[in-house]
Amino acid sequence: MFNFLVVRILESNSFTLPNTLIYGDVELRPASVDSDKELTALKESADDHKLQFDKYSYAARICTIVSSEEISEALSIALDRFSTILDLNASKFHISNVDISEIGFVKNLASGQLHPVKRWGFSPSTSFVMSHGNIQRMDDINYILGLDCELSRRYLRALHWARHARHENNSQLKILFNWFTLEALLKENENDNIAANVCFLIGFPNGRKTLDISKTFLNIVSNHHRYEFWKKKLIDELDKIRIFRNDSAHSGYRLVDFPKQTLDLYSQIMIFGTSRSLGAVQFALLNNIRTLVEFKEYMPYIFEQTARANDIHGTIIYSLEQVLQKK
Structure with missing residues (x-):
């Protein structure tokens, strides 16, 4: 020390x-x-x-x-x-x-x-766009802007909060903005607990919907010695993040009221939760799914099409393990 x-x-x-x-x-x-x-x-x-x-x-x-x-x-x-x-x-x-x-x-x-004190890690950088000709091509942005359905409106609201979270330096606000992103995407009503759905989209399917996933694909995804540990832990931690959100928003809890190690874990979970959920909803919109109810119904199919075992094992589980080892 x-x-x-x-x-x-x-x-x-x-x-x-x-x-x-x-x-x-x-x-x-x-x-x-x-x-x-x-x-x-x-x-x-x-x-x-x-x-x-x-x-x-x-x-x-x-x-x-x-x-x-x-x-x-x-x-x-x-x-x-x-x-x-x-x-x-x-x-x-x-x-x-x-x-x-x-x-x-x-x-x-x-x-x-x-x-x-200098800039640690990565900072925002200029992106350079290559020219594809003088005529603008129809892209995903144009397509989604042209939609007028429940799921597209949810997606646009979620992107608003995700953009604010991406460049927020305050770890508590970053977690809250990412949770607002997930609520905008997945929350049907005031009593809806979205933890199970977020866990599903991160890469850890649960509940009866797992029966609709190919057993072969499910075996590949779950073939990691820490998979079951994180499947159980993520549900528990996501529910704690929901309580954290309520305590911060309604009870006025501040950053100093939470241990740094807890905030680090919450932050990492939220990064994966928002990125994978946004990706799944975008995939759904591009494949003619228009409502949240329909999205949740087709979640097993969307999961098979968008999830990758290498990502779940080599990125998600690995990163979460790194945070846990610091505790």
Whole structure:
């Protein structure tokens, strides 16, 4: 375990401070206390995020010391702590955007090494479309836009929430937006529990509908030593995500009210749930299925046409196992 000092700059239109304030294990401090090395790290962080550092030079800094194995984990723990302090301060600065910018650094207190906060993993990138001639071809988008049925309307509503989830940095909101995606696709009424259907579409068929799936195909799909474990666990976890959704939306639960490991697992399940469900519904629309009831009736056939054993074993089960091993 290492002790890391995590420092982030607040948004440029948040607030400035004349002196340092201490709130439990979180410190809010003025920009004037930055050392030369810290300023260099902050500017490097701003450059990496393509932000003009001058706009943030007077904003308050928010800091905490975290014990963790990795920098990425330290940043995540720090953000949880910062959230509560910013919520409390937002009530004092009504006209300000009390939030954290992308700029910051992490300092290893044992070695003294500074690590500017940079863009981790993949970030959105420009896509280049090849020309197929001057005459626009009829594609899936045109076809689905031309439909006016229950399932197409559900699909369009679901895509709205899926797009918001894709680029959402807040893990709690990302999970919620993905769950809204699934509800828009699959929920028939207020009392409908969609967990079993989501589990089915991820790659783990259940209930009487499994009788309509080819036994040969079902044997291929289930031929993995952890398949039955995840088949049972996914139903349980999806029901917990449903409760998580209700607690977040109706009871005001915040990110800090849930363990990071739980959020990581929920997030991974939701990524697979939304992508596979959207793919299945698109396949259904392109094959003349027009209502949710009809979609659910043909789900075994759609599953056989869209599911792949290599995807279920090598992508879904493998990824879920990786998350579980971190717990």
